[in-house]
Amino acid sequence: xxxxxxxxxxxxxxxxxxxxxxxxxxxxxxxxxxxxxxxxxxxxxxxxxxxxxxxxxxxxxxxxxxxxxxxxxxxxxxxxxxxxxxxxxxxxxxxxxxxxxxxxxxxxxxxxxxxxxxxxxxxxxxxxxxxxxxxxxxxxxxxxxxxxxxxxxxxxxxxxxxxxxxxxxxxxxxxxxxxxxxxxxxxxxxxxxxxxxxxxxxxxxxxxxxxxxxxxxxxxxxxxxxxxxxxxxxxxxxxxxxxxxxxxxxxxxxxxxxxxxxxxxxxxxxxxxxxxxxxxxxxxxxxxxxxxxxxxxxxxxxxxxxxxxxxxxxxxxxxxxxxxxxxxxxxxxxxxxxxxxxxxxxxxxxxxxxxxxxxxxxxxxxxxxxxxxxxxxxxxxxxxxxxxxxxxxxxxxxxxxxxxxxxxxxxxxxxxxxxxxxxxxxxxxxxxxxxxxxxxxxxxxxxxxxxxxxxxxxxxxxxxxxxxxxxxxxxxxxxxxxxxxxxxxxxxxxxxxxxxxxxxxxxxxxxxxxxxxxxxxx
Numbered sequence: 001x002x003x004x005x006x007x008x009x010x011x012x013x014x015x016x017x018x019x020x021x022x023x024x025x026x027x028x029x030x031x032x033x034x035x036x037x038x039x040x041x042x043x044x045x046x047x048x049x050x051x052x053x054x055x056x057x058x059x060x061x062x063x064x065x066x067x068x069x070x071x072x073x074x075x076x077x078x079x080x081x082x083x084x085x086x087x088x089x090x091x092x093x094x095x096x097x098x099x100x101x102x103x104x105x106x107x108x109x110x111x112x113x114x115x116x117x118x119x120x121x122x123x124x125x126x127x128x129x130x131x132x133x134x135x136x137x138x139x140x141x142x143x144x145x146x147x148x149x150x151x152x153x154x155x156x157x158x159x160x161x162x163x164x165x166x167x168x169x170x171x172x173x174x175x176x177x178x179x180x181x182x183x184x185x186x187x188x189x190x191x192x193x194x195x196x197x198x199x200x201x202x203x204x205x206x207x208x209x210x211x212x213x214x215x216x217x218x219x220x221x222x223x224x225x226x227x228x229x230x231x232x233x234x235x236x237x238x239x240x241x242x243x244x245x246x247x248x249x250x251x252x253x254x255x256x257x258x259x260x261x262x263x264x265x266x267x268x269x270x271x272x273x274x275x276x277x278x279x280x281x282x283x284x285x286x287x288x289x290x291x292x293x294x295x296x297x298x299x300x301x302x303x304x305x306x307x308x309x310x311x312x313x314x315x316x317x318x319x320x321x322x323x324x325x326x327x328x329x330x331x332x333x334x335x336x337x338x339x340x341x342x343x344x345x346x347x348x349x350x351x352x353x354x355x356x357x358x359x360x361x362x363x364x365x366x367x368x369x370x371x372x373x374x375x376x377x378x379x380x381x382x383x384x385x386x387x388x389x390x391x392x393x394x395x396x397x398x399x400x401x402x403x404x405x406x407x408x409x410x411x412x413x414x415x416x417x418x419x420x421x422x423x424x425x426x427x428x429x430x431x432x433x434x435x436x437x438x439x440x441x442x443x444x445x446x447x448x449x450x451x452x453x454x455x456x457x458x459x460x461x462x463x464x465x466x467x468x469x470x471x472x473x474x475x476x477x478x479x480x481x482x483x484x485x486x487x488x489x490x491x492x493x494x495x496x497x498x499x500x501x502x503x504x505x506x507x508x509x510x511x512x513x514x515x516x517x518x519x520x521x522x
Contacts, residue, residue, distance in 0.1 A: 033047050034046030034047040034226045035225070035226045035229055035230065035231050036225065036226055036230075036231045036232070036255055037254065037255070038226070039084075041087045041088075042081075042084075042087055042223070045079065045080055045081065045087070045223045046223055046226040046227070047226070048078070048079060048223075048227050049227070050076040050077075050078065050096065050227050050228070051076055051077075052074040052075065052076045052098065053074060053075065053076070054074070054075070055068035055069070055073050055074065055075035055097060055123075055127070056068060056069060057075075058075045058095050058097070058123065058154040059154075060153055060154055060158075060383065060384075061375070061377055061381065061383045062377045062378065062379065062381075063124065063375075063377070063383075064121070064123070064124050064127070064153070064154075067124060067127040067128055068097070068123075068127055070127055070130060070131060071131075072099050072100065072130065072134075073097060073098070073099055073127055073130060074097070074098050074099075074100075075095065075096060075097050075098070075123070075154075076096045076098070077093040077094065077095060077096065077156075078093060078094040078096055078147070078220070078223060078224055078227055079091050079092075079093055080092060080093070080094060080150070080219070080220045080223050082204060082207060082208065082211055083207065083210075083211055084211075084216065084219050090204060090207070092150060092155070092156060092157065092204075092208075093155060093156045094147055094148065094149070094150055094155045094220050094224070095123050095147065095148040095153060095154030095155045095156075096123065096145060096146070096147050096148075096224070097122075097123035097126045097127055097145070097146045097147075098110075098126070098143055098144065098145045098146075099126065099127075099130035099134070099139070099143065099144045100143050101139070101140060101141055101142055101143050102134060102135070102139055102140045103140040103141060106140070106141060107141060107142070107143070108141045108142055108234070108508075108509060109142065109143070109228075109230045109234055109257070110142065110143045110144075110145045110225075110228045110229075110230050110234065111138065111142035111143065111144055111145065111234050111235070111236055111508065112145045112146075112147065112221065112224065112225070112228075112233060112234065112235050112236070113125060113126055113129070113144065113145065113146050113235070113236045113237070113238075113241075114146075114147070114149070114235075114236075114237050114238070114240075114241035114244050114245075115146075115238050115239070115241060116237070116238045116239030116240035116241040116242075116263070116491075117152075117239070117240050117385060117388070117389055117392070118149070118214075118240045118243075118388065118389055118392035118393060118396070119149075119152055119159075119384070119385040119386065119387070119388030119389035119391075119392060120152070120240075120385055121146075121148050121152060121153035121154070121383070121385070122146035122147045122148055122149070123146045123147065123148050123153060123154055124146070124153070125146050125238075126144050126145065126146025127146070129144065129146075129494060130144055132494070132496075133494055136494075136501065136505065137505040137509060138494065138501075138504075138505050138508065138509075141509055142234065142508070143228070145224075145228065147220075147221070147224060149217045149220070149244075149388075149392075150211070150212060150216060150217060150220060151202075151208065151212045151384075151388050151391065151392070152384065152385070152388045153383065153384065153385075156203075157202060157203035157204060157208060158202075158384050158388070159198065159202050159208075159209075159212065159384055159387045159388045159391045160198070160201040160202050160203075160384065160387060161194060161197050161198040161201060161202070161387035161390070161391070162194070162197065162386075162387060164376075164380050164381055164382055166197075167374070167376075167382050167386070168327075168380070170190075170194075171330060171332055171333055171336075171370070171374065172320070172328060172330045172332075172333070173190070173330070173332075174316075174317050174330055174331045174332055175187050175190065176332070176427060176429060177317060177331065177332075177422045177424050177427065178424060178425075178427065179407075179410075179424055179425030179426050179427040179428070180425065183427065183429070184427055184428055184429045187427065187429035188429050188430055188434075188435075191429070191430065191431050191432040191434070191435055192432075192435040194390070194432045195394075195432045195435040195436050195437060196435075196437075198387065198390075198391055198432075198437075199437045202391075206437050206438050209391055209394075209395065209436070209437065209438050210395065210438035210439075210441070211441075212388075212391050212392050212395055213392060213395035213396045213440070213441045213442055214243055214244055214247050214392070214396050214442060215247070215251075215441045215442050216441070217244055217247075218244060218247045218248040218251050218252070219251070221233070221235075221244070221248055222248070222251075222252050222255060225255060230257075231255075232255055232256060232257035233248065233252075233255055233256055233257055234257045234258045234508060235248065235256075235258070235259050235260070236260045236262070236493065236494075236508075237259070237260070237261050237262070238262050238263050238491045238493075239262075239263040239265070239465065239466055239490065239491060240265060241261075242261040242262070242263065242264045242265050242457075242466075242474065243265050243267070243396075245259045245261045245455070246259075246261065246267060246447045246449065246455075246474065246477070246478060247442075247447065249447060249449045249452045249455070249478070250447040250448055250449055253449060253450075253451045253452045254451065256452050256453055257453070258453065258455075258456075258507060258508050258511065259452075259453075259455040259456070259478070259480075260455070260456045260458065260493060260504055260507065260508060261455055261456070261457045261458070261471075261474060261478070261480075262457075262458040262459075262491045262492065262493045263458070263459070263460065263463055263465065263466040263471075263490055263491040264457055264459060264466055264470045264471040264473075264474040264475075265466060265470060265474070266469075266470040266473050266474065267444060267445060267446055267447055267473075267474060267477060268444050268445065268446055268473070269444055269470075270397065270398070270400075270443075270444050271393075271397050271398075271400055272400060272405060272409045275409055275413055276409065276412045276413055276416060277467050277470065278464075278465055278466070278467070279412070279413040279416040279417040279420070280416040280417070280467060281462075281463060281464040281465055281466070281467045282339060282342055282417050282420070282464045282465070283416050283417035283418065283419070283420075284462060284464070285342040285462060285464035285488060286305075286306075286309075286338075286342060286417070286419045287305070288462060288488050289341075289342060289348050289351065290305035290306075290309075292345075292348055293305075293348070293351075293352050293355075296352065298352065298353075298356050299352055299355075299356070300312060300355050300356050300358075300359040301355065305419070306418050306419045309338075309355070309419045310419065310421065310423065312334075312355060312358050312359060313331055313334045313335060313338075313358070314331070314422060314423050316329060316330055316331040316334055317331045317422060317424070320363075321358065321361050321362065321363045322361070322362065322363060323362075323363035323364050323366075323367035324363075324364040324367070327367060328363070329358075329363025329364075329366055329367050329370075331422065333363075333366065333367055333370040334358065334363065334366050334370070335420055336369075336370040336373050336374070337351075337354060337365075337366035337367065337368070337369030337370040337372075337373065338351060338354075338355075338366070338369070338419075339373065339464075340369045340370065340372055340373040341354070341369050342464045343464060343465065343489065343490045344488075344489045344490065345487075345488045345489060346489075347369070350365060350369060351369070353365050354366035354368075354369060374386055390431075390432055390433070393433065394432060394433035394436040394440065395436070395438060395439075395440050395441050395442075396440065396441070396442055397433075397440055397442070397443060397444065398440050398443055399430070399431075399433040399434045399436065399440070400430070400431075400433070400434070401430060401434050403428035403430075404428070406427070406428045406429070406430065407426045407427070407428040408426075410426035410427060411426050414426070446477050447477060447478070449477070449478055449479065450479070452478070452479070453511075454478070454479055454480040454481055454513060455475070455478040455479075455480035455481075456480060456481055456483060456503075456504060456507045456513060456514070457471050457474050457475035457478060457480050457481070457482050457483070458471065458482075458483045458484075458485060458491075458492060458493055458500065458504070459471020459472060459475075459482060459483075459484060459485070460484075460485045460486075460487050460488075460489060460490070460491070460492055461484065461485070461486045461487065462487060462488040462489075463489065463490050463491070464488075464490055465490045466490065468484075480513075481513040481514060481516070481518075483500065483503055483504075483514050483518050483519075483520065484517075484518065484519040484520070485497065485500055485519075485520050485521070485522075486519060486520070486521040486522070487521065487522040492520075497520060497522060499520030499521070500520045503518060503520070
């Protein structure tokens, strides 16, 4: 394959690889202006140079401190407007982490990645992936670039809602499962207080919260594309990151080079339907886990696995058990730990161990799984993922205010995921989004992407969090190609499956889509 010449920012891209134009990147040091089209008033942002350096100053958690010192990693800050309608007003920064392509002579460009959430750190994701993809075709040909979306992780300012002690207390409080009038009032009081704290404790308050959504994140991503020197964007999005991908394609159709969307969200589903669909996924994954568990010793789910599980966790609503370190395992933490383990077959042995411990009145393993989900450090500190998750979700979708709709959604969820039925009256309590201090900035809809190159959508048959059919529908909506992975996990690309990784690499490097109906297995 011919090498990609490193043109200056205003040069014309002429080399096409299998239908995909190369990114035509340039080093920041010889940039003389923005790359590609620039929206009115944003020239200074699109033309900015990135000052890459050591990543240690960007670490905000023990996990990031352990990973950001990896070989070949460098970090920078991207400056963007807080409000794109007021580009001369307040600015914020987006944290970036890069691992450069190993084969510089045949470098295609940057591959921008987002791990989902919403609220997860793309910098952490890129740092954890860099070593394992370094010797692959992707690592050889692309700069791997992870970014923390505005308000997340190392981006400044970060969303702040609960202190670590308040987060611990919130996890220990099972009031949300009390459907009585008194329980609903208490739950809604706590949700309102949460929303108020987010506005009070986050720098720039309501203005920041109003501009956290995917609508603004994709604008940041287009500024990033230009600052990286890429005329067109190559992007990999997992889970909620698929929403970032298809939203970017809708807003900037002419700036898309390639999109890999793995573990898709259904763009048309509202928050209620999304909840029920996810319940179906976790319900199916629990059944798979229970069958696996029953074939092994020390499995407490003999007989009827749903009833056996309920018999283990429901008593926690009234009587939490010791989890070590002075902490008590609540019902919420037990089910959260279970959900965490259902994301991947690799965690099934840990879940079996945790449930066996619970049958003996011990909760340390399930608490550890719940801590992993909540990104709680051994020190007791938290990443801001959960705060950011709620803040982003509340501006991405309309709130659900109808008590009857909420109660029905809870009932439907219990029907499709009966192992998570707490056995209490369904609650009609509204969540924090109903009390959010700013309006939502988007809503579910099919993206208008008629002029966008075909995307590669990867969907897993037994994905617990983003059901397979969501990927089928998104591939159709994106005029793209569906790649099916037969397995029990949430997302799969660049995680060691050769069939999937090769298909994705062929698409990203030279634009070759897999054949119609292509299927891979673990």
